[in-house]
Amino acid sequence: MSDSSTQICPVCGVKIQKMIGSDRVVFAHGPAGTRAKLWARVCKFVDNSQCINQDEKAIGAVTTTDYYKPLA
């Protein structure tokens, strides 16, 4: 399957599907999320220019719900 609208971050190994409006991020575990969620949980910690999710404009606003919530 070659789907040009899907990108895989070579650093994080996460799939990003190009969508109208905001892109959809497919995580290895759990429900799909947004670029903001991916950034807050994964790409934020990556210091590697190969990461495809480091563009602030594409990421958009990161909200508190985008961060990991430790299990209470």
Ligand SMILES: [Zn+2]
């Ligand atoms: Zn990444």
